[in-house]
Amino acid sequence: MAYNDNPFAEEANVNPFANGSSARGSTVDIPLDSAKDLKKKEKELQAKEADLxxxxxxxxxxxxxxxxxxxxxxxxxxxxxxPIIHHDIANEIPIHLQKMQYVAFTTLLGLAGCMVWNVMATTCVWIKGGDVGAWFFSLVYFLGIPSAYFLWYRPLYRAMRTDSLLNFGWFFFCYAILFFIGAGLFALESVISIWVIQQVFSYFRGSGKAAEMKKEAARSTINAAM
Known part of the structure; x- marks a missing residue:
């Protein structure tokens, strides 16, 4: 009776390098052009770093x-x-002057708020069919914000910081003179407006329009109740 060969018999050693080649000693060829490009880029990066x-x-x-x-x-x-301006009262302005500087800064912010509100209000009026001229002039008035900063607030800030006589003088010229001239003109406008209101109201009462309006209001109330 014939038996098969022993499956557990040792197999002949197979040398993977029997063909005479060795992977350990193999080399990879790198093109010389690529190596030159790498060195060139490295030099360029080093030059940029040195320039910075x-x-x-x-x-x-x-x-x-x-x-x-x-x-x-x-x-x-x-x-x-x-960030659009430099502003550091706590670290640059003397302690005994900081409150004054903060109040001045508050007036600048108040001016900015008024100008922004004016633009918003005139924009709404324009959308509702109002005059575009009022909206245009509100934009012109809006330029008063950067003008106020450069003309009087920054000189005051620098004057407080360095005790500069020149900056104090410029602040007084732009703030005390120009500001009060503008305030005086607005006050004059207010007085004239009040006078116009008084005159119109006097005419309204003297012409009997007030009594007629009262009667009309009473008649409307009765009609609404009925």
Whole structure:
């Protein structure tokens, strides 16, 4: 009786490198052009990095020179969500002057609020069919916000910070003179408006329109009740 070969018999060792080749000693050829490109890009990056460092050093030297000359570098930091001006009362204004500066800043914000409200109101009137001229002039008045900042608030801020006589003088000229001239004109306009109202009301009462209006109101009330 014939038996099959032993399945557990050791098989002949098979040498995977019997063909004479060895993976350990194999090499990968890298094109010379690619290596040159990599070195070129590396040099370009190093040159850009060196240029950035040089510029940073130049800016730092300029800032140090300005600081040594007494020039304050103003970085934009207000409002926090969209910095457009430099404003730091707590750290730059002397403590005994901070309250005064805060009040002045409040008046600037109040002016800005009034101008914004004026634009919104005239816009609503224009949408409802009003005169476009009023809306246009509200935009012109809106320019008073940056004008007020540059003409009197910033000079006052710098005067409080550095005790500068020139900035104090500019503040008094733009705020005390121009502001009170504008306030005087508005006061004159208010007086004239009050006079017009009084004259119209006097005519209204003297012509019997007031009594007629009362009768008309009473008649309307009776009709509504019936």
């Amino acid at each position: 460092k040089r510029r940073e050093q130049d800016v730092r030297r300029r800032e140090e020179a300005l600081a040594g000359a007494g020039v304050v570098i103003e970085h934009r930091n207000w409002p926090p969500f969209l």
